[in-house]
Amino acid sequence: MINFNRVMAIIYRYSISTRHNLDKLSDMFYWPALDLFLWGLTGIYFAKLSGDFQKTSYVLLTGLVFWIVVWRAQYEINTNFLDELWDKNLVNLFASPLTIYEWILAVVLFGFLKMIASLFFSALIAYAFFGYDIRMFGLLAFPIVATLVLTGWAGGFFVAGFLTRFGVRIQTMAWAGVALLAPFSALYFPLAILPEWAQSISRFVPPSYMFEGMRTFLSTGQFPLENFMIALALNLLYLVLSIIFFVFMFNQSRKLGLGRLI
Numbered sequence: 001m002i003n004f005n006r007v008m009a010i011i012y013r014y015s016i017s018t019r020h021n022l023d024k025l026s027d028m029f030y031w032p033a034l035d036l037f038l039w040g041l042t043g044i045y046f047a048k049l050s051g052d053f054q055k056t057s058y059v060l061l062t063g064l065v066f067w068i069v070v071w072r073a074q075y076e077i078n079t080n081f082l083d084e085l086w087d088k089n090l091v092n093l094f095a096s097p098l099t100i101y102e103w104i105l106a107v108v109l110f111g112f113l114k115m116i117a118s119l120f121f122s123a124l125i126a127y128a129f130f131g132y133d134i135r136m137f138g139l140l141a142f143p144i145v146a147t148l149v150l151t152g153w154a155g156g157f158f159v160a161g162f163l164t165r166f167g168v169r170i171q172t173m174a175w176a177g178v179a180l181l182a183p184f185s186a187l188y189f190p191l192a193i194l195p196e197w198a199q200s201i202s203r204f205v206p207p208s209y210m211f212e213g214m215r216t217f218l219s220t221g222q223f224p225l226e227n228f229m230i231a232l233a234l235n236l237l238y239l240v241l242s243i244i245f246f247v248f249m250f251n252q253s254r255k256l257g258l259g260r261l262i
Contacts, residue, residue, distance in 0.1 A: 002105060006098050010106035014080055018114070027075070028114060032068050032122045039064055040130050055218065061132040062214050063187035065122050069145050070178050070185075070207060072118050073152020076111025078159050078174035085168050091258050100250050104243065108153060115149065137214075140223050144210060147228065150235035151206050152178060157242035161249040167261035186211045206231040206238070 018024045043060030084090040093103075126132040134141060155178040162170055184198060185207035191199055202208040213227035253261065 002099075002102055003097070006096075006102050007106045007109070010098070010103060011110045014083075014107070014110050017083060024079075027079075028072075028118050029121055032118055033125050036061075036064055036122060036125050037129070040126065040132075044130065057130065058132060058218055059215055060188055061126050061130060062218065063211060065119070065126055065132070065134060066144065066148060066211070066214065067182070067185075067187055067207075068118055068122050069115060069148040070152045070155075070181075072115035073111060073149045074156040074159070074178045075152075075174065076114055077107050077153065077156030078163065078177060080107050080111070081160050081163055082168065082171055082174055085163075085171075085261055090261060094254070094258060100247055104157075104246075111156075112149065115152075119145070137217065140217070143228060144214065144223075147210055147231050147235055148207060150232075150239050151181075154235060154238035154242040155181070157239070157246040161242070161246040164246065164253045164261070165249045181205050181207065184208060186215075190215065204234065206234040209234075 018028075040057075040061060043057045047056035047060075084093055094100075123132075123134040126134070137144065159173045159177050162173060184194070184202040184205045186194075186202065187207075191202050191208060191212060194202060209227040209231040213223045213231075216227075217223045
């Protein structure tokens with residue numbers, strides 16, 4: 001049974017670490033802002049060249065703002081796990097009564113809060129400098145964000161499964177992670193421009209349905225329900241499989257000795 005006191009203790013531990021870690025604060029605010037400035041201005045330039053300023057710039061900014069949801073959801077799971085490896089604290093952590101499921105719950109809750117902070121900050125930057133208002137999606141923004149969060153969590157636990165088995169030798173996966181999905185997620189362009197082999201992969205990538213749906217919404221004011229249902233079904237499948245994979249790899253690693261990872 002989940003002990004919520006232990007869950008809150010882990011959340012509190014990571015919150016202290018975040019407040020006193022400039023790297024984590026810059027990841028939450030600096031890099032999203034920099035991406036928005038660079039690519040937002042680039043998008044405005046190309047939008048003026050194309051003659052369709054609002055549509056082109058809104059498509060690009062939608063991809064920039066909402067991809068933060070996927071990236072932060074995955075990144076928080078993996079970097080918090082890596083923190084335990086870097087601090088040589090993994091053995092201490094799981095020598096306590098803390099269970100792996102309590103850690104999973106704590107890290108997704110804490111990561112979700114940080115993701116919301118990054119999303120809100122990015123949306124504010126996009127509105128202040130480019131006039132892009134995320135509120136145009138209305139109540140649709142909630143299921144869109146929730147679905148993209150599931151993608152990030154699934155990617156995070158798949159990567160965490162490898163980290164718990166092979167340790168910091170493959171820590172680059174924490175940054176690569178879901179970035180590998182970006183070319184197949186149709187962030188800034190329609191799937192139709194991808195080669196056929198890439199389109200075949202995109203059919204199994206949940207964000208592709210969401211970003212295609214958001215572009216349809218920007219053009220017609222309607223979000224295709226089919227896109228949402230397919231993305232949700234794929235995300236739930238991947239999330240369950242990723243957690244099973246992570247717990248399996250963690251248990252295997254525990255048998256071999258967690259101390260070898262540090």
